[in-house]
Amino acid sequence: MADLYEQQAKIFKAFCDERRLRILELLRGGETCACKLCDAMDMPQSSLSYHMKILCESGIVLGREEGKWTHYRISPEGSRKAMELLREITQLQETEESSCRCQKP
Amino acid sequence: MADLYEQQAKIFKAFCDERRLRILELLRGGETCACKLCDAMDMPQSSLSYHMKILCESGIVLGREEGKWTHYRISPEGSRKAMELLREITQLQETEESSCRCQKP
């Protein structure tokens, strides 16, 4: 149960940091290699790697290794799942009549 | 520009914490007052207040004051806006194929 919330939170961590939002904007333009992201973000390599790991573990970004390079891209499936999850967790439950079942003290 | 990312990040901060996800799940059942949330979450009053502030500032939750009580509920409009934003920031831009050519010596 707590694991479920932890897993859900992990997905949205991708979007709650300014640098990761900027990286995602760069990736919207198409697949991009780490060195270009590093350059565009004006960030040390280890810092970029830290954020890319969070983005990948959220399922929103996919990494493709090609020789010694890694190319990153937005995962349409990951994005779709995130949107479905967001809809679920904010949708009011179907209750017949909004009568509170709790007894007034 | 940095302000934009900051504002976007603020919205998703509502969903990147386990306790806030649990609060949202409680609110999916309908409008709930702070004291009941406090009880259900088994959390000190000041802690709940801290999280409710983040949820309200994200626009996902609305508070309604009634006498000395405050009732919280999920905002359908805030939820809709969050979903639209999520779609925007993960949608690939319409461009020609622009593959990275890092492997070029």
Next chain:
DNA sequence: TTATCAAATCAAGAAATTTTGATTTGAGGT
């Protein structure tokens, strides 16, 4: 093999977030 480069990982410190008892605010009720 050795050298080189790209990226991940490590580790220690910096910065931000979260916790929680104490206090304050603000709206009734007496």
Next chain:
DNA sequence: ACCTCAAATCAAAATTTCTTGATTTGATAA
């Protein structure tokens, strides 16, 4: 006025996240 209660705010500590130089890993080339 006073008292009480609900909720917000404060403040200090605890915890988590983030930064970044240094190191390691892993692939390629000479």
